[in-house]
Amino acid sequence: MLRGFPPQPPPPAVRDSDGGGTNCVEVSDSFPALVPVRDSKTPDGPALVFGPSAWSAFVGFAAGR
Numbered sequence: 001m002l003r004g005f006p007p008q009p010p011p012p013a014v015r016d017s018d019g020g021g022t023n024c025v026e027v028s029d030s031f032p033a034l035v036p037v038r039d040s041k042t043p044d045g046p047a048l049v050f051g052p053s054a055w056s057a058f059v060g061f062a063a064g065r
Contacts, residue, residue, distance in 0.1 A: 024039070024040035024041070026038055026040050026043075033051070033052065035054075035055040036049050036050075037049075037050065
């Protein structure tokens with residue numbers, strides 16, 4: 001687990017779901033050089049951690065789908 005990822009994301013964190021509200025991910029912007037992403041159903045579980053440029057590339061790719 002990434003130390004310092006808050007138990008519940010701060011207000012600027014983004015949560016997105018599959019439309020049914022059951023498969024959510026949370027993204028924190030609390031770290032200037034990291035973009036941690038986690039499953040909202042398991043907030044104490046593992047988080048994926050991206051660098052800012054990798055996150056931008058991922059979001060750009062996903063937006064094109």
